[in-house]
Amino acid sequence: MSAVTILQRALQQARQRRAMDAALHCLPWMLVAVALAWRLGGTGPALLVFVVATAASVAFALNRARAFDTRWLVRELDARRADMDDSTDLLFAPTAQLTGLERLQLGRLQQRIESGPAPDLRPRWSARAHTVGAGIAALAVAAILLWPARPGDTFDTVLASVGVTPAAATRTTIVEQRLQVSPPGYTRQPARDEATLDAKAPQGTRLQWTLRFAPQPKAAELVFHDGRRLQLARDGGAWRASDVLARSALYRIVLQDAPPLQPSTLHRLDAIADRAPQLRVLEPDRSLSLVTPGQRNWALAFEGSDDYGVASTATLRITLAQGSGENITFREQSISIGGSGNATVKRYAHRLDLAALGLAAGDDLIVQLSVNDNRTPTAQSARSASLILRWPSDLGTETTGLEGMVKKVLPAYFRSQRQIIIDAEALLKEKRKLEADRYVKRSDEIGVDQRILRMRYGQFLGEEAEGEPKPPPTSDADATVDAAHAEGEVAATPADDHGHADAGGAGKFGEEGAVLEEYGHTHDHAEAATLLDPETRKLLKAALDEMWQSEGHLRQGHPELALPYAYRALRFIKQVQQATRIYLARVGPELPPIDESRRMGGDRAGIARRGDALVAADVADPTLAALWHSLDAAQVPAAPIDFISLERWLREHESRLTDPLAFVAAIEALRADPDCASCRADLRALLWPLLPRQATAVPRRDAGDAAGRRYLDALRQEQTK
């Protein structure tokens, strides 16, 4: 080994020793720092401090070690080894610049080093410093770790230490609030957490409150506006309660054995009622359809909608009405139809096979769809309008444009007397051209007309039927008039079941003598006979007599003989009509002038003034008006409010309120803060629609001031001049 190598090793050893020494210096203090960090901040900070301190110690140690360089080595060797002759630096000087003497000395030094023991340049351990440091550090660590843990000095503990008891909390606050809203499953709404304690949710929603108070009360409950109370159960630090939202309500949180809650606002729960499903008919587009020729089936389509969901199947009720008149039979059956579409809107379509149902001409097919929604426990259902498919028995009696049966025309009832005359005269003109049979038949037809007319007029005299029943044709029997007529001619039995004493033999065709007898009785119908005065009755009777004669001749085939009677009958009828016009004219306002002189000309003894029956109206309920006044914003200071009478009024008149909850909320808000101007205004606004409107008052017009009056007076005097 060369001298330089030996020296280098010695230097290295010295450096290591120095570094170790420095590290040992740092170690106790590092421990103290770590212990302190652990005590104050826990493990995390302690680790951090450890890492930082280790890094700092290493850096420090390296720095100390680096101070041992070649110069230090030279100095140290010179100081320690006399045999170096204070010329150690020659060992490290560049050889090229050395003088001869120096080279010689260098050689000697190298030899000495190589021959002698290896120089030990390691500094001594600074044992005392380490001992003292370790001792102090141990004490410090022990103190840090073993120092009794003291609760933090708060204002309250300081107060307590000087003998002041801490003041109790003056109010309770809600430190955590959660209102879990779980709507019923059928609504398909997700459960959610409300940030506030107000909620608006479907009816039947489960509500769960979780509240934390500071300080903790002894008991807590939710008090609803209708007096219901819901106890909150304590669960660790939290208070919980759950309820099902049945109807809208207001509630507040009430604590027991705790300072008042602030803010103690009123919370509102709104229950949204489930709407019944809606059904709409898509097809057919009208409620009454008619069977088209060749129709084999009937297409139906409905759309059902609901706020949460409609059932997937709907029930179609089919009613088949068969028969006509009073003989109608019904057959009912129900089938279920599957719907397509999404949950809230579904389409139900079905095609009815008419042949399978047995629909025949004259039948009606009536269908109605009913559908449920998905509400639990009880579903709501809706029914569509009834749809009718009609197979008309006789397509001719109906008009297709109208939904319903319409008679096409009304038959003519009877011919008038004038028409009979015209017909008879026309027949006379054609007499020569016609065969005898035909002539008599035509005459007889006119005679029938004459008879119908006679019976019509006879009704006015109370004669609703005579010997042969032959009522004026009605709309539903016009087709059978002729048949009935012929029948009547043959049968000739009185259908009159009144059983008149003298009617039995009357009315026989051609018995002219019996006419007066026949007309001698009337039925005294209130609407008919008795309304006619004797004059009119006489005229009418004469007309009927003439008609009778005319009828007789006509039916015997002698229109020329019948004509004079017919003319007379016409004249009488005209007179009757004119007479009727006189007596039945509306009485207008043109009254004859009042003869004032005859007024109150009778005996007035004993007539005295009567007491006045008019009494004053009931005074309206003064509660609301009084409250209106006490809420007046113009009053300074604000007037007290009579809540008790107001609440009584509200209980009694709850049905008159559109939103009773709003009223309750407004009252509660005002009661909580009587100085709140906006709360007063809100309550007043709710109150106004309830204030009854009095009978309209009469304002007085302004007379102006004295100068104005003088001016007007002067103006009038000017005008009169």
Next chain:
Amino acid sequence: MIASSFNQPLLLVALLTTAVVVASARLLYRQWRADPAQRSRAWRVAALLLAQPVCAIVLYFALVPPSLPGEAGTLVVATAGATPASIGAGRGGEAFVALPEAPPLADVERVPDLATALRRHPGTRRVRIVGGGLEARDRDAVHGLALAFTANDLPRGLVELDTPRQAVAGADFLVGGRAHGLRGGFAELIDPGRRRVDRVALPADGRFVLSASPRVSGTASFVVRLRDAKQAIVEEVELPLQAIAATPPRVLLLAGAPGPEVKYLRRWARDAGLSLQTQVSVGGGTQLGDAPIAISAGTLGRFDLVILDERAWSALGDGQRAALTDALNNGLGVLLRVTAALSPAERRRLQALGFVVAAGSDSATVRLAMPPRDEDAIRARIGPGSRDAPRLHDAALPDIPNLTRRDLRIQPGDAVPLLRDDAGAWLGAWRAQGRGRIALWTLTDSYSLVLAGRDDLHGEIWSKALATVGRAQARNELLLEGELRQHQRIAACGLGNGASVTAPDGTSAPLLIDPATGSRNCAAFWPRAAGWHRLKSGEHLLSFHVRGTGAAAGLHAGEVRDATSRLAADPAISLAAATAVPGHPGARWPWWLAWLLASGATWWLERARLGRRA
């Protein structure tokens, strides 16, 4: 200030003269006392003597510069909303000032008020106002100046509102107003229950009239709401008013016969609180109703209104009729119900009272003219009904029945219609007679309104008729003038001694009556807070609402603009020519310089050896 009482220039003159005299005297004394050999030369003394007054005079002018003649100029005043473009370029002789309401404008001098601006710009003859207009503060300052007003456009919304300060509880009141820039829009009136009670479409000029009625006395806050053509709400302006109980008129009801019309009229009058004296003749001298009274001048003076039908009228004696006419001339209201054909004598009597009528022998069916209100508004007006007949808030309205009238044609002389049917024909008319009013009423079955369930209409038409015709009431009431707005001057008139105003915070401020207002007894008041104030003067009380500074800005803009336009249109204002233009002080620095030079030269001459003998 004592200094201002001195005539400062005169004092200066005295001081300077004294100084000149003393200096000259000293100069002469030194010359005289000096040895003759050492005396200065005469020209030097003369020059020094001359220099003294010269210095004094120049100093005087430096202190009091001579005034330059003023020149007539135009002052351009920027007010609220003025823009640099609207101010325009400065022409010759134009100066620009901005009042505090004006927005920041570059290179425009800001002044606290117009009077200050006029003082700073003497010689102003013409004032051109640019922007919104002059606030009340500045309106007096422009007197004597020619005023031109270049107005800004009004803001969109409500710019004019005419409301009664007080309304009668139970009777309709009218609100007039004007909306700007809302063509095709709607004006609505919202009642204190926040329900719409009236709605009209806005015509092209934006003017509208709405009506509502307060149900009970006390203050109530209505709201005027404006909507544009798309039904969007443009503005909501609060309309606070005080409702007072009516002083019901005293009514004498004379009927020639009992009947439903009389019965329901009595019913309504009794419910409405009218003091009613009824006499229904049932013939033969027998009467129903209240205790009979004699119809004379004395008794009629106790009534405000006489309602009588033509039968009762015909039955009056000559003396009674003369008493009625006298009372009518003295202010009584007379309403004559025509229920039957009039006899020629009655027509002549009507003619004597100024009514020329024709026809009348028949009756006709009429429909009342109804303002176009929708059902919601009418339901909100009718209210909840009475205890015996409650009305649901969404109950359907009964139809208005057809009524009957006498087909009497009233010739429109000086008569004024009282009630019209839907075709515009007159159902009633009134005219002034003396101090009173007389009305003809041809509707014969207004009671069928009550039977049909529209007693509100029955009450309304009778209330309107009686209010129009009845005796006028002299009101001794407190009046407020000026815009009721925070920090704006309000004049309260008709005050007695010890009047005071109570502010919303409860503080009370006494009012000092300005003697200059004479018999009107007015006092000024500046409200500091917005809200309800209460004016109390003796027994009279008046509540009034003061708007906040920022509330209903359009109303304020409209008011300012109108007032300024009136000022600009007032010919009395532009009488400026006669007054002399005041001068303004000239620059001082030339005089100071002259004084410095003169003093320096004098000083140099005094020091110099020049002109000395020794």
